[in-house]
Amino acid sequence: MAFVKLARVEEIPPGQTKYVCPEGRPVILANYDGGIYALTGICPHRNNPLEGAILWDHLIDCPFHHFQYDVRTGENHFPRNVYPPDLPRLQTQLRPLKVFPVKIEDGWIWADLS
Numbered sequence: 001m002a003f004v005k006l007a008r009v010e011e012i013p014p015g016q017t018k019y020v021c022p023e024g025r026p027v028i029l030a031n032y033d034g035g036i037y038a039l040t041g042i043c044p045h046r047n048n049p050l051e052g053a054i055l056w057d058h059l060i061d062c063p064f065h066h067f068q069y070d071v072r073t074g075e076n077h078f079p080r081n082v083y084p085p086d087l088p089r090l091q092t093q094l095r096p097l098k099v100f101p102v103k104i105e106d107g108w109i110w111a112d113l114s
């Protein structure tokens, strides 16, 4: 898939997120530390949409059960940092969000959703 147009840059102020669903593909956008990030818009915990997610510093906080994901890498931050690593059932709930390449052109945010 080629790059897909997602939103205007000004729609996502610093420290904010925006949920979009181009071509039926949920994406969560985040403006963190001067950069725009695009990640899978579905939380791997229970497959709920990340619409309305809050950005805490570099962490996207799922509005359902507050799993947190690093906006730069998609890796789970919480609860991974509190669960013992030897609990396999819990480990399966800690899958990362996919991070998509982003480009900005003429004030539009594009992401490669392939």
Ligand code: FES
Pocket (backbone or CB within 6 Å): 043, 044, 045, 046, 047, 048, 062, 063, 064, 065, 066, 067
């Ligand atoms: S669905 Fe996101 S934390 Fe449970």
